[in-house]
Amino acid sequence: xxxxxxxxxxxxxxxxxxxxxxxxxxxxxxxxxxxxxxxxxxxxxxxxxxxxxxxxxxxxxxxxxxxxxxxxxxxxxxxxxxxxxxxxxxxxxxxxxxxxxxxxxxxxxxxxxxxxxxxxxxxxxxxxxxxxxxxxxxxxxxxxxxxxxxxxxxxxxxxxxxxxxxxxxxxxxxxxxxxxxxxxxxxxxxxxxxxxxxxxxxxxxxxxxxxxxxxxxxxxxxxxxxxxxxxxxxxxxxxxxxxxxxxxxxxxxxxxxxxxxxxxxxxxxxxxxxxxxxxxxxxxxxxxxxxxxxxxxxxxx
Numbered sequence: 001x002x003x004x005x006x007x008x009x010x011x012x013x014x015x016x017x018x019x020x021x022x023x024x025x026x027x028x029x030x031x032x033x034x035x036x037x038x039x040x041x042x043x044x045x046x047x048x049x050x051x052x053x054x055x056x057x058x059x060x061x062x063x064x065x066x067x068x069x070x071x072x073x074x075x076x077x078x079x080x081x082x083x084x085x086x087x088x089x090x091x092x093x094x095x096x097x098x099x100x101x102x103x104x105x106x107x108x109x110x111x112x113x114x115x116x117x118x119x120x121x122x123x124x125x126x127x128x129x130x131x132x133x134x135x136x137x138x139x140x141x142x143x144x145x146x147x148x149x150x151x152x153x154x155x156x157x158x159x160x161x162x163x164x165x166x167x168x169x170x171x172x173x174x175x176x177x178x179x180x181x182x183x184x185x186x187x188x189x190x191x192x193x194x195x196x197x198x199x200x201x202x203x204x205x206x207x208x209x210x211x212x213x214x215x216x217x218x219x220x221x222x223x224x225x226x227x228x229x230x231x232x233x234x235x236x237x238x239x240x241x242x243x244x245x246x247x248x249x250x251x252x253x254x255x256x257x258x259x260x261x262x263x264x265x266x267x268x269x270x271x272x273x274x275x276x277x278x279x280x281x282x283x284x285x286x287x288x289x290x291x292x293x294x295x296x297x298x299x300x301x
Contacts, residue, residue, distance in 0.1 A: 053122055
């Protein structure tokens with residue numbers, strides 16, 4: 001019988017191709033995910049960007065703004081999730097969970113380092129990470145700011161103040177792993193990577209972004225495991241659904257270009273909104289099916 005790691009990427013059930021197997025899989029636990037992390041080291045400063053520098057010089061000027069806009073939310077997002085993760089580390093249940101959660105915070109810092117290096121060496125946007133972030137923050141939309149600067153920050157604060165509060169932990173993991181990483185980040189990563197691969201350009205970025213995606217599939221595998229265990233309690237399952245109902249309408253606007261109607265038709269680097277939304281919906285639905293929680297009814301933001 002095939003193992004979960006053979007059927008999926010990093011144990012993330014959203015990447016399974018045969019949905020009939022979802023009902024019988026055994027999720028990776030924190031200790032297994034920690035050991036997986038040890039087997040997959042990489043360095044943000046070792047990836048060769050020399051071809052990317054040349055490719056960017058030849059990139060159509062009319063499209064450069066769209067690319068930088070598309071990546072800005074990832075750069076700012078990686079910094080946000082790095083600084084807002086300590087609460088979950090403090091809320092560990094046992095030593096294996098603590099070990100895994102510390103690896104995730106290291107991963108997020110490494111992702112920030114990759115974007116900082118890429119912006120400086122390829123896009124020529126430098127002067128240090130703080131200055132870079134100030135520059136790219138101008139590109140993110142109101143939905144992004146609401147989700148990352150309000151909802152994520154508040155969820156972290158609640159967990160820092162009450163590390164033993166299971167409701168606060170469910171809120172945080174739902175916000176972070178299910179919505180931000182699972183529904184937004186991995187969706188955007190898939191289409192942006194596909195955009196560059198189809199053009200045969202930016203090989204350093206593709207290499208780095210695939211490594212980031214590998215890390216985040218592993219993170220989401222943890223979130224799925226935790227929420228499946230927590231949601232055996234019907235009250236916590238209802239709380240998770242309520243948090244999803246609150247956040248999904250906001251999340252639906254984050255990848256939408258400024259000026260476009262988030263509930264109309266729009267494109268992300270040439271990919272139409274229907275395709276982007278279908279990818280995100282399918283991934284979330286598979287995870288929720290394994291957790292044992294249905295998709296909530298949501299109203300537009």
